[in-house]
Amino acid sequence: MDKVTIIDYDRIYKNFIDEKYLHDGHDEYYYRNLQVKKPEGGWRHLRSDEIERLVKNSNSATNWDDIWVTNEFDTNMVRNNHFFGMVRIGRVNNKVLQYHDLRVPIGITDSSIISCDIGDDVAIHDVHYMANYIIGDRSILFNIHELSTTDHSKFGNGTIKEGEDEKVRVWLEVMNEIGTRKIMPFDGMTTADAYLWAKYIDDTKLQERLAEITQASVDFHRGYYGTIGESCVIKNCWILKDAKVGPYCYIKGASKLKNVTINSSEKEPSQIGEGVILVNGVTGYGCRIFYSVVATRFVLGDNCNLKYGARLIHSVMGDNSTISCCEVLNNLIFPSHEQHHNNSFLISACVMGQSNMAAGATIGSNHNSRATDGEIVASRGFWPGLCSSVKHSSKFASFTLLSKADYPSELNIMLPFCLVNNNTAKNELEIMPAYWWMYNMYAIARNTSKYQSRDKRLRKVQNIEFETLAPDTVEEIIEGRKLLEVWVAKAYLRKKGENPEKYEYYDLRDCGKNLLDNESETVKKLEVFGEHMEKGKRKVRILKPLEAYHAYGDMITYYAVNTLMRYLEANPELDMEAIVNSMRGKRLRKWINLGGQTMPEEDVDQLRADIRDGKLNTWDEIHHRYDELWKNYQAEKLHHAYFALMFLYKDETDVLSKEMWHENLNKAIRIQHFICDQVYESRKKDYENEFRTATFRNEDEKIAVIGKIEDVKFVKQIREETEKFVALIQKYKNTH
Helix, strand or coil: CCCCCCCCHHHHCCCCCCHHHCCCCCCCCHHHHHHCCCCCCCCEECCHHHHHHHHHCCCEECCHHHEEECCCECHHHEECCEEECCEEECCECCCEEEECCEEEECEEECCEEECCEECCCCEEEEECCEECEEECCCCEEEEEEEEECCCCCCCCCCCCCCCCCHHHCCCEECCCCCCCCEECCCCCCCHHHHHHHHHCCCCHHHHHHHHHHHHHCCCCCCCCCEEECCCCEEEEEEEEEEEEECCCCEEECCCEEEEEEECCCCCCCCEECCCCEEEEEEECCCCEECCCCEEEEEEECCCCEEECCCEEEEEEECCCCEEECCEEEEEEECCCEEECCCCCEEEEEEECCCEEECCCCEECCCCCCCCCCCCEEECCCCEECCCCEECCCEEECCCCEECCCECCCCEEECCCCCEEEEECCCCEEEEECCHHHHHCHHHHHHHHHHHHHCCCCCCCCCCCCCCCCCHHHHHHHHHHHHHHHHHHHHHHHHHCCCCHHHCCHHHHHHHHHHHHHHCHHHHHCCCCECCCCECCCCCEEECCHHHHHHHHHHHHHHHHHHHHHHHHHHCCCCCHHHHHHHCCCCCCCCEEEECCEEEEHHHHHHHHHHHHCCCCCCHHHHHHHHHHHHHHHHHHHHHHHHHHHHHCCCCCCCCCCHHHHHHHHHHHHHHHHHHHHHHHHHHHHHHHCCCCCCCCCCHHHHHHHHCCHHHCHHHHHHHHHHHHHHHHHHHHCCCC
16 A cells, blocks of 8 residues: 655656656646647736735745736636646636536636646636646636645556556456456447457467557657546535546536546537546547446447446446446447346356346346356346346357246347247246247337437437348248257158158258248147257246248348338339349358448458558558448348348349238238237237236226327337338339
8 A cells, every 4th residue: 555755845746757757858748738729829927916916815826937827817816726837827817617507607716726728708706625636618627635646546447657658558358257368448448349359369470460450540659648528517526636537527416536537529429427447448428427327348329328336347348328327247238239237247148239137136146156157148138137147158049039937047148129928937948039029020020110209319320220120130930940850850751750860950950941831730739849959957948839930031131122112212223123133242151240340351350460461550541441341231231131041032032023022021011010010909908908008097087197009109100101111112112
């Protein structure tokens, strides 16, 4: 533990940087001067009469010649302060700054100021210790105990300064507790960056290059000052140390902000509230962090919320996400994650966005061996239900819904849009594929528009695929259909007394496809069991395999036609015949969800190669590559949609004939009407549930509280979308 020592009086402001770190004739103010915007007209020394009035106003300075002001300087607004070292003060006049109900005079009172630059029209009152900071114009600093910067400040970046030991570098240990996927945080990090770094941990050259790029992204020289942007309000706070605060940020009652960057702007202001502790991290633009939150070693994306005592440690949290109350440790969380309940835990996981954690959900925090926890990987749309508990190591396909249960063993759920249930009475794991599509259409249909409407970002650095049906999820659907074909065939052969293991994979698929397409009554009588989805020997029962198989087929058809229609609308110079004639090659089968942005695996591999080879040398260049890939994505998605539709015809190299095209257009219309009807029926259940209506004394009270189903916004929206979709199909029906 460091000891209290006695040093010379002038060390309170001198030697901010050790002399051995001053290079090329620079003094300790060199980097400070680079950061400061010189006011119009410049600074000047105080006049003798101004010094006299300042002294009468109970101000003191180690050297009045070190105090610089502008031509607009009202000494009456500067009272009872102690100035140490070089302090430069912008315009001070007899006016007041107002923010909400807080009104404070411009000027400086009852504060200790050490080597700081203060902008125009700033109000600083009762700041007990303020050292080495640059304060932007029109900012309010009121009742702060400590506001200081060290010469080696990194402001939350995982970099080190000249002369520092490697052991002081801040790392984020994401996705597991043992630190084998550690990454360096940096200002501007996206979930795509974090996933690229943490996932491909076996690519040692990539790891070295990303570390080099991150270290080079920040000047390693010592001596940079902390900054408070223009029009910030910081009041009633305890400690801000090595904190970089963006413009228009509002901070009230924070306990400790140390080694952090708080990004903020006029159009996307961030807010930090009472009792908050943020240490070693970076927040994005437009974030709101309130009520006793504790976050250490973290990166927050843009438009994120941390509230009500949430604990976020060693984690990256994607854009548009909200976490309240709960404990979140060692995670990489993609955009649009929701977690609201005090008794939910998310430990050592990669959750790929559009996810929701229910109350009592315990994802990965229960040890199931003597070793440290393993990992959880959940594709987008993960929804563990009330009081569900999942062990490491487990993996979940997209839009997996876990029913309330304590799942006793590790899971590898390969069927997307499914419901998983632990049937303790039968000692079986039950899985219903395509559950969302068959029984909860309201939720799945609303998914895309819900997350799009919640995306309040103005500067969209992280590209996000919001569509529920996209190449990544559709590939899972295709693989799910193949699994159902094999498992149905095995069930059929077992019932016949044959050994299914003697059959080849493709023979089993052909048998299962024939049964599912042509012998529905036979399939309904089969006991179908899944394989390799739970550790252990108990049965994994597949519920409603026939219905799920055909639901998967409808989802592929709808995805394909919808994608083709949207592409035609976005490219009116094309027609369907031109698109069909342009289709060459085969379906790209491997897609990566890179932090929310969907891209072919081959593009990710090329990205990694270009980073390794030095073709991409900064994070800005890497982000530019993401944007280039995003521009190509709609065309790639179109190609994938076309050949996904061809998959249903088995031969992906065929051309979509006019007859096949019309068949699928008509089928898509039928599916759209099904979606519209099911949205209504799903929502209608809530209105007809006798227990939900039991609290109302009559129908009028019920309508006053929950309204009429016909007035539900999304029910109206889906009906309008159905009309537009059908009209769009009719428009293009005769173009091929």
